[in-house]
Amino acid sequence: MKDGQLAIGIAGLGTVGKQVAQAILNGALPGVVLSHVVVRDTAIDRGLDLAGVQVGTDLQELVAPDNSIDLVVELIGGENGPALDLVKSALSSGKSVVTANKAMLARHSIELATLADEKNQILAFEAAVAGGIPIIKTIREALAGNKVTRLSGILNGTCNFILSKMAETGGAFEEILAQAQSLGYAEADPSFDIEGIDAAQKLTLLAGLAFGITPDLTSVSLRGITDITARDISASSDFKCSIRLIAKAESMDGNANLWVGPALLRRSHPLYAIDGVTNAVVISAEPVGELMLQGPGAGGGATASAVLGDIADIAGGFGRSLFSQPVQTLVKAHSENAQLVSAWYLRFLLADTAGSMASVTQILAKNGVSIEEAIQRAPNVGETHLPVVFITHVTAESAVIKAIDEVKELSGIAADVLCLPVFTE
Amino acid sequence: MKDGQLAIGIAGLGTVGKQVAQAILNGALPGVVLSHVVVRDTAIDRGLDLAGVQVGTDLQELVAPDNSIDLVVELIGGENGPALDLVKSALSSGKSVVTANKAMLARHSIELATLADEKNQILAFEAAVAGGIPIIKTIREALAGNKVTRLSGILNGTCNFILSKMAETGGAFEEILAQAQSLGYAEADPSFDIEGIDAAQKLTLLAGLAFGITPDLTSVSLRGITDITARDISASSDFKCSIRLIAKAESMDGNANLWVGPALLRRSHPLYAIDGVTNAVVISAEPVGELMLQGPGAGGGATASAVLGDIADIAGGFGRSLFSQPVQTLVKAHSENAQLVSAWYLRFLLADTAGSMASVTQILAKNGVSIEEAIQRAPNVGETHLPVVFITHVTAESAVIKAIDEVKELSGIAADVLCLPVFTE
Numbered sequence: 001m002k003d004g005q006l007a008i009g010i011a012g013l014g015t016v017g018k019q020v021a022q023a024i025l026n027g028a029l030p031g032v033v034l035s036h037v038v039v040r041d042t043a044i045d046r047g048l049d050l051a052g053v054q055v056g057t058d059l060q061e062l063v064a065p066d067n068s069i070d071l072v073v074e075l076i077g078g079e080n081g082p083a084l085d086l087v088k089s090a091l092s093s094g095k096s097v098v099t100a101n102k103a104m105l106a107r108h109s110i111e112l113a114t115l116a117d118e119k120n121q122i123l124a125f126e127a128a129v130a131g132g133i134p135i136i137k138t139i140r141e142a143l144a145g146n147k148v149t150r151l152s153g154i155l156n157g158t159c160n161f162i163l164s165k166m167a168e169t170g171g172a173f174e175e176i177l178a179q180a181q182s183l184g185y186a187e188a189d190p191s192f193d194i195e196g197i198d199a200a201q202k203l204t205l206l207a208g209l210a211f212g213i214t215p216d217l218t219s220v221s222l223r224g225i226t227d228i229t230a231r232d233i234s235a236s237s238d239f240k241c242s243i244r245l246i247a248k249a250e251s252m253d254g255n256a257n258l259w260v261g262p263a264l265l266r267r268s269h270p271l272y273a274i275d276g277v278t279n280a281v282v283i284s285a286e287p288v289g290e291l292m293l294q295g296p297g298a299g300g301g302a303t304a305s306a307v308l309g310d311i312a313d314i315a316g317g318f319g320r321s322l323f324s325q326p327v328q329t330l331v332k333a334h335s336e337n338a339q340l341v342s343a344w345y346l347r348f349l350l351a352d353t354a355g356s357m358a359s360v361t362q363i364l365a366k367n368g369v370s371i372e373e374a375i376q377r378a379p380n381v382g383e384t385h386l387p388v389v390f391i392t393h394v395t396a397e398s399a400v401i402k403a404i405d406e407v408k409e410l411s412g413i414a415a416d417v418l419c420l421p422v423f424t425e
Numbered sequence: 426m427k428d429g430q431l432a433i434g435i436a437g438l439g440t441v442g443k444q445v446a447q448a449i450l451n452g453a454l455p456g457v458v459l460s461h462v463v464v465r466d467t468a469i470d471r472g473l474d475l476a477g478v479q480v481g482t483d484l485q486e487l488v489a490p491d492n493s494i495d496l497v498v499e500l501i502g503g504e505n506g507p508a509l510d511l512v513k514s515a516l517s518s519g520k521s522v523v524t525a526n527k528a529m530l531a532r533h534s535i536e537l538a539t540l541a542d543e544k545n546q547i548l549a550f551e552a553a554v555a556g557g558i559p560i561i562k563t564i565r566e567a568l569a570g571n572k573v574t575r576l577s578g579i580l581n582g583t584c585n586f587i588l589s590k591m592a593e594t595g596g597a598f599e600e601i602l603a604q605a606q607s608l609g610y611a612e613a614d615p616s617f618d619i620e621g622i623d624a625a626q627k628l629t630l631l632a633g634l635a636f637g638i639t640p641d642l643t644s645v646s647l648r649g650i651t652d653i654t655a656r657d658i659s660a661s662s663d664f665k666c667s668i669r670l671i672a673k674a675e676s677m678d679g680n681a682n683l684w685v686g687p688a689l690l691r692r693s694h695p696l697y698a699i700d701g702v703t704n705a706v707v708i709s710a711e712p713v714g715e716l717m718l719q720g721p722g723a724g725g726g727a728t729a730s731a732v733l734g735d736i737a738d739i740a741g742g743f744g745r746s747l748f749s750q751p752v753q754t755l756v757k758a759h760s761e762n763a764q765l766v767s768a769w770y771l772r773f774l775l776a777d778t779a780g781s782m783a784s785v786t787q788i789l790a791k792n793g794v795s796i797e798e799a800i801q802r803a804p805n806v807g808e809t810h811l812p813v814v815f816i817t818h819v820t821a822e823s824a825v826i827k828a829i830d831e832v833k834e835l836s837g838i839a840a841d842v843l844c845l846p847v848f849t850e
Contacts, residue, residue, distance in 0.1 A: 019712055028570045099443030104632070126567070132713040134559075134567030141566075141743070145453045287444055288557040294717045301712030309572020318566070378641030404767020408609045 001070055006315040009036035009062040011086055012075035014125035015102060015300035016127075020073060021296070023248045025049065029308060032315050035069055038062055039137050071314055072094045073307060079103040089411065096319060098310040100127035100303050102300045106201035109208065109215045113322035116334050122319030124310035129202045130155055130279040132302030133295045134309065135352070138282065145292050146209040146285035149250045152423075155202045157277030158186045158193035159245035164275040166233045167242060173228060195224035198247060203247040204280075208323050209254040211249065212330050214272040219287050219333035224262035232347055235389040236264050239345070241273060241422065242272050250285055255334045264345045264391075264422040309330055325391050342391045343372065344400050349385035350411035356390060357407040359410055367403035369395050393421055428450035428497055431740040434461035436511055440725035441525060441552075445498060445732050450474065454733060457740050460494055463487055477796055486512035489671075496521045496739055498732060506529040516540045516548065520743060523735040525552035525728050531626035534633065534640045535755070547744030549735035555629040555704045556578055557727030558720045559734065564634050564708065565749050570708035573635040577673045577848075581625045582702030582722040583611045583618035584650050584670035588687070589700040591658045592667060596718055598653060620649035621670060625685045628672040629705040631706075633748050634709035636674065636681040637755050644758035648686035657772055657843060661689050663800055664770070666751040666847065667697050680759045689770045689847040732760035768797065768847035769817045769825050776837035782813065787834055792828035794820050836844050 001007075008024065010017050017037070024034045025048065036054045038061060054061070060080060062072050069265070072090040074097060076083050083104050090097050092115065099105070105112070105125055116123040128138045129152065139148065152158050152408045158180060177194070180186035191197055200222050204215035236243045241264040247258045263271045270292050274280045279297025285292050296302035313319050323330060346364075350356040357376065364371065373391045390413050392400065404417055426432075435442050442462070451457045452474065461479045463486060479544050487497050497515040499522060501508050508529050515522050517540065524530070530537070530553055541548040542674045551561045555578065566575065579585050585606060590601045602619070605611035610615060617623050622785070625647050629640035648779065661668045667691040673684045691696045695717050699705045702723025709715050721727035736746050748755060759797070771789075775781040782801065789796065817825065829842050 023570050023712070028572075132716060134563050134716075137562065137567050138559050141738060142562050142734045143730065144737035145448050146531075146730055147453075156563065285730070287448070288730035289724075289726055290627055291557060291559075291718070291720035296714045305571055305710070305713035309567045312569035313566060316745075319744075320741075320743075417839045 002068065002382050004031060006032045006070045006072055007035035007068050008032060008071045008310070008311060009038070010073045010075060011036070011038050011059055011062055013039045013048075013106040014048050014079070015038055016307065017073070018048065019300050019304035020075070021048055023308055029312050029385065032311055036062055036067070043060040048236070052113065056189065059086050059166060060248040062086065063093050063095065065093040069095055071098065071311065072316055073099060074099040074310070075264060075307075077101055084108060087112060087123070088115060091119050091121050093191075094119055094121060096122040096124070096314050097122045097258070098127075098307055098314070100125070100130035100307060102198070102201045102205065106204050106215050106217060109205065109322065110235045110327055112326045117327065122314050123317060123322050125205070125305035125315060125322070126310050127303045129205055130281055131295070131297040132305045133279055133293045133297070134306070135206065135293060136209065136283050137208065137309070138291070140291060140320055143283070143285050143288065146288050148283060148285045149251050149286040150282060151203075151206055153281035154244055154270065154271055154274050155247045155249050155297065156193055156196070157279060158190065159196070159199070160274065161185045161277050162194070162247065163225060163233070163243050165229065166228070166236060170230055170234065171294040172230050173226065173238045179372060185209055194226055196222050197261045199245060199333055200258075203249055203258055203260060207249040207258055207333070208330065209258055211251055212323070212325055213256050214256070214330040216333065219407065220258040220260055225262045227418060228262055233376060236345065236383055239264065239373060239391055240268055242419070244271055244274065245387065246271065246423065255331065258333055259340065262420055264420055266422065269425055272335050275294060283323055286346050290361045334353055340421050342399045343394050343424070344369075345402070345418070345420045346390040346392065346404070346421050347418040348407065348413065349416050352379065352386050352404050353412060358413060360388070360407055360413070363406045363410075364392070364403050366388075367405050367406070369400055379391075427493065429456060431495050431734060431736075432460035433457060433496045433498055433738045434463070434485055435459070435500060435504070436463050436487055436495040436784055437822065438462055438464045438471050438473075439500065440481060441728040441732065442498070442500040443473065443728035444725050445500070446473055450728065450731055456738060457736055457779045460716060461487055461492070485513050486620055487511065488518050490518040494520055496523065496736065498736070499524040500732075500810050502526055502528070503757055504532050507676065509533060512548070513540060516546050517543050519544055519546060521547040521549070521739050523549045523552075523732055523739070525550070525732060527553035527623070527626045527630065527808060531629050531640050533753055534630065538752045542547055542600050542746055544750065547739050548747050549739060550630070550747070551735050552728045554630050554732035555706060556719045556722040556724065557730045558706065558722070559731070560631065560706050560718060561634065561719060561792050562696065562734070563716070564631065565745055568708070568710050568713065571713050572675050573708060573710045576631055576635055577696065578626075578672050578705060578706035579622070579669055579696055579699050579704055580621065580672045580722065581618055581624040581670055582704060583615065584621070584624070586588070586610045586702045587619070587702075588650060588653065588658070588668050588670065591653070591655060592662060593658065597655050598651065606722040618821055619651055623649050624670060624672045625683075628674055628685060632674040632681050632683055632758070633755065636850065637750055638680050638681050638758045639749070639755040641758065643686055645683040649848045650687045651841060652686055660772065660800060660812075661770065664798060665692055666771070666814055668845070669696055669699065671848065680756065683758055684765065687845055689845055690850050691847065692748060694850055696846055737753065765822045765846050766819060768819050768849070769794075770843070770845045770847050771815040771817065771825070771829070772830065772843040773813045773838065774841050775813050777804065777809060777811050778837060781837060783815070784835055786839070788831045789815075789817070789828050792831070794824055
């Protein structure tokens with residue numbers, strides 16, 4: 001830092017970068033000056049007055065050890081490639097880094113945190129999880145004296161938009177996905193979001209902070225939302241529940257279980273009514289009890305807000321090390337323990353013949369799966385199978401899976417069975 | 426700090442102090458040691474193992490300039506008196522202070538912030554506003570790059586318990602207040618809470634941080650909940666609204682309007698369904714948009730959590746100056762601007778005679794107060810007046826007040842009129 005000024009270089013002037021640059025040019029962060037920006041094409045007019053700012057196309061300009069930049073803001077994205085190279089080079093050259101890149105961190109956080117600690121630099125990533133919600137700061141700083149026991153959140157705005165819109169309109173998954181794409185809420189290739197991978201990446205970062213678990217996507221019990229039908233949405237509403245993609249990490253025996261998937265939420269659940277692209281996280285911790293934070297999970301303004309908060313912390317000398325604990329002390333999650341014990345939503349399509357319902361309920365009973373509520377509807381026109389939905393009492397996942405496997409072996413039962421957990425809190 | 430250890434002294438081992446002490450004794454905050462505690466009566470067994478901790482009854486022991494204490498935790502309470510003396514002496518002796526004392530801060534924050542800055546010490550107060558919710562940290566740090574435009578919160582658990590319980594049970598104010606007292610949610614003398622003073626004190630501290638407004642209780646347009654009747658609760662529910670004590674600060678022309686009072690909240694309002702002793706704050710800011718934080722607003726665990734977070738920040742060298750700006754740059758709120766423009770709930774008791782309804786609606790119309798919804802009910806047995814309730818279209822407060830004054834002059838209209846704003850967001 002020269003004359004008490006923190007000089008920053010921004011890689012990428014997309015929606016987020018433009019807002020970050022504009023705020024700094026406006027003097028939103030005293031003591032912070034915009035020194036460099038690197039973009040793909042310098043000819044594009046971004047409506048920014050960049051007089052006095054070095055504008056280039058070569059990322060190397062940001063990380064030269066002898067330039068005046070103290071902090072590099074990485075907003076180019078991508079799990080590997082130029083973003084990763086840039087962040088590594090910046091840390092190696094003794095520059096701190098602020099990034100919104102969850103994919104890169106979920107994959108490389110150990111290597112990058114080690115490098116940052118070695119070089120005594122800060123690698124800040126508030127923007128990488130839940131957009132404008134200060135979830136990293138809350139877990140790492142505000143709850144420093146707490147023991148977190150559980151995190152439960154809506155971390156993917158695309159899935160939440162699709163599921164809440166399906167409930168609002170009665171539309172089919174594919175139809176609402178197309179709507180989300182046309183609104184810019186889903187990518188042309190939406191798999192990263194709708195398969196739950198994005199939420200799982202964010203969850204591994206939160207679990208790293210809250211439970212000291214090495215971020216590792218393979219430790220997450222992971223399922224997307226692609227097999228949720230309009231019929232399931234309507235049935236969940238008959239049961240006075242909503243369906244949401246939930247990311248959940250629970251401490252267990254000095255370790256933690258990480259789970260991402262669609263679930264039915266009862267009205268008592270704090271995330272029951274979170275609609276649209278909003279994100280929300282419920283933190284259970286001792287001694288505080290239960291906190292909930294909610295806000296915009298994506299978008300230029302929300303992400304820029306988080307990036308600016310990180311820059312302000314670093315400018316004030318308030319940056320923290322990535323996991324708030326030495327990287328070597330992190331432990332691997334025992335994903336084999338990630339067995340849910342909960343109530344379950346079961347949807348079967350049964351042949352419209354005498355005794356099919358009796359066969360299914362017998363199998364459930366035999367496996368100790370007892371039924372709390374059941375709804376059987378007439379089939380839609382042209383369908384030969386009856387949709388039957390159950391909510392079970394609280395049961396171990398293994399028992400439910402075993403029962404479903406046996407049901408699938410019955411002749412005349414359609415293979416199309418859906419099983420989702422039902423969460424009360 | 427000696428050997429990199431932060432030595433703390435706690436004044437007061439009540440519900441909060443005990444939990445803070447226990448957490449530190451358990452090693453919840455690495456690098457923090459409990460050096461002294463001062464209590465009224467050392468003979469009481471608090472279930473803490475205080476071996477190695479100096480236990481006394483003299484607050485002076487905590488602030489002696491030559492003792493080993495780096496940080497004093499003030500948990501004795503009270504706007505003036507021993508708490509204020511202790512905090513001043515501690516800062517003067519070069520010790521930082523963590524406090525949960527909103528009453529003291531609301532009155533003396535300028536003097537104390539000035540002293541802390543002078544002595545280069547931290548005065549931290551996360552626990553003073555909204556209990557376990559990290560609202561100070563969020564506004565001051567996470568939103569450092571934002572411009573806050575509005576804060577709107579439920580900051581008093583006692584009032585929120587009473588109002589939500591009245592709705593749940595249909596009970597009268599006095600009855601539910603007595604229940605709150607027996608549950609420990611309201612003091613024997615509840616006026617501080619139910620008159621809105623507690624919420625107003627907290628609001629002035631938030632507005633100090635968010636808008637640079639000098640904390641000053643007289644700048645708050647303030648009203649308590651004592652004239653809310655079971656009839657109003659029931660009418661609000663007929664209008665699909667809840668009634669909550671809302672604390673609101675809105676930026677206006679480089680200044681801010683501060684308002685505390687009961688209001689009807691429509692279902693669209695993010696605070697509509699906040700029940701019981703929970704606190705919640707909605708922050709509107711640019712560029713982030715809207716954030717909401719909710720959690721326990723009081724109680725030993727929630728307050729201890731916030732105190733521990735502050736201690737951790739100071740131990741790590743991450744403490745911030747009280748208002749994040751020099752005290753001299755704070756400005757006085759122009760409370761004269763605090764005119765609400767909103768929809769209004771009006772409740773009249775009208776004489777059960779022909780023409781009384783017509784007289785009232787005429788006066789409203791003459792003053793430009795147009796009616797969106799009206800409900801007239803039969804009087805309760807033994808009552809000679811008809812309850813009539815209206816929700817108006819959005820109107821300036823002055824017009825509504827003028828209309829009410831004219832209605833009160835009508836002969837045969839009971840003087841008992843209630844007027845509350847109706848908030849949509």
